[in-house]
Amino acid sequence: xxxxxxxxxxxxxxxxxxNLFILAMLIVFGMSAMEFVHLVAxxxxxxxxxxxxxxxxxxxxxxxxxxxxxxxxxxxxxxxxTLAWAVIRFQQGxxxxxxxxxxxxxxGVYLGWTxxxxxxxxxxxxxxxxxxxxxxxxxxxxxxxYLVGTQFGRNRLIPEVSPGKTWEGYLGGIVGxxxxxxxxxxxxxxxxxxxxxxxxxxxVIGLLVSSIGPLGDIGISMFKRYAGTKNSGRxxxxxxxxxxxxxxxxxxxxxxxxxxMFFVL
Numbered sequence: 001x002x003x004x005x006x007x008x009x010x011x012x013x014x015x016x017x018x019n020l021f022i023l024a025m026l027i028v029f030g031m032s033a034m035e036f037v038h039l040v041a042x043x044x045x046x047x048x049x050x051x052x053x054x055x056x057x058x059x060x061x062x063x064x065x066x067x068x069x070x071x072x073x074x075x076x077x078x079x080x081x082t083l084a085w086a087v088i089r090f091q092q093g094x095x096x097x098x099x100x101x102x103x104x105x106x107x108g109v110y111l112g113w114t115x116x117x118x119x120x121x122x123x124x125x126x127x128x129x130x131x132x133x134x135x136x137x138x139x140x141x142x143x144x145x146y147l148v149g150t151q152f153g154r155n156r157l158i159p160e161v162s163p164g165k166t167w168e169g170y171l172g173g174i175v176g177x178x179x180x181x182x183x184x185x186x187x188x189x190x191x192x193x194x195x196x197x198x199x200x201x202x203x204v205i206g207l208l209v210s211s212i213g214p215l216g217d218i219g220i221s222m223f224k225r226y227a228g229t230k231n232s233g234r235x236x237x238x239x240x241x242x243x244x245x246x247x248x249x250x251x252x253x254x255x256x257x258x259x260x261m262f263f264v265l
Contacts, residue, residue, distance in 0.1 A: 002185070003115055006236060006245065014122065014128060014131050014132060016103070017122055017128060021119070022061075026060055026061075028115075028242060029060065029111050029112065029115035030057065032056075033049065033052045033055075034049050034052075034127055035241045035243045036052070036111065036223070036243065037049040037052060037107070039224065039226075039229070040103055040223070042229060043228075045091070045100065045103055046094060046096055046097070046099075046100045047104045047107060048082065048085055048101075051078070051085060051108070052104045052107050052111075053108075054078060055104070055108020056108055056111050057112070058070060058075070058078060058112060059071075059108075059109070059113050059115065059116040060119055062074065062098070062125065064116075078149050081230050082101060082104055083101065099191070110135040112255050114216075114249075114254060117254050117257045118131070120257060121253060124265070126196070126197060129185075129188045129191075129193045130260065133185055133197070133202060133205055133256070134205070134209070134249070136181050136184040136206075136235070137205050137209035137210065137252065138177075138183040138209055138213060140180040140250050141174070141175055141176065141210035141214075142173065142248060143176075144173050144175070144177065144180075145165075145170060145172055145174050145210075147166055147169075148171075148202070149170075149221045150169075152172075153166030154166065155168065157169075158218060161221050161222050162217070162225075177206040177207070178203050178210065179206070180206065181203065181209075182199040182206060183202070184202060185197050185198060185199050185203075186199045186202070196264065196265075201264055204259065204263075208255045209252040212250035212251065212255055213248050213249075213251050213255060216247050216251035217247040217248040219247070219250075220232065220243050220244070220250075221247070
């Protein structure tokens, strides 16, 4: 039930587009930043949650409204404020203020940069179809990898980070995502998409997302393993936190966007 609600909300957000989509991205990635802060807190690191959220918002808003020129002055201001706050915390006796400074910037850039590219993807001509293509590539890849891995998985892919993943599931996810994303691109043409959104491009996007995109999943798994927890949060019953659902999308969105920029549009 949680999964069905999550899919419905995601589709509604994508179809709405515009300022509603931007607002949703700010909320989703802002909450994800707080989950990231709580993850590293399990190991005693005190990242600056409010500032990390501002880093995330800066990247998203700059992509959403490029004419405002927010990025350079925003980076300058946030860098100074984050450094100043780290100095204050260190002066107050917080020994890990230095790691807090580094983690705040790292988390803010990673989540903000990836979230911003999802905004750019949706803002493209026919962005609704390109964004739906991304979702199909990620969701089918995850699903097929899970099914194949459960039934036929024998060889662990990266056991120290994500022991449930297997090479068999990984390869199955690549095949399933490539083929099903190609079919999805063909289906979009029945709903008004242009011939530019072709099965060929769908196949390549599925291939890229399913072969390289799992790095986003594995990366968040690494943080969870480091923190000693199974999920990034408890927001979504049966699914964990937002980072547990966004992990693969973080890298996948970058892959699709730059594939489109360099080879399609």
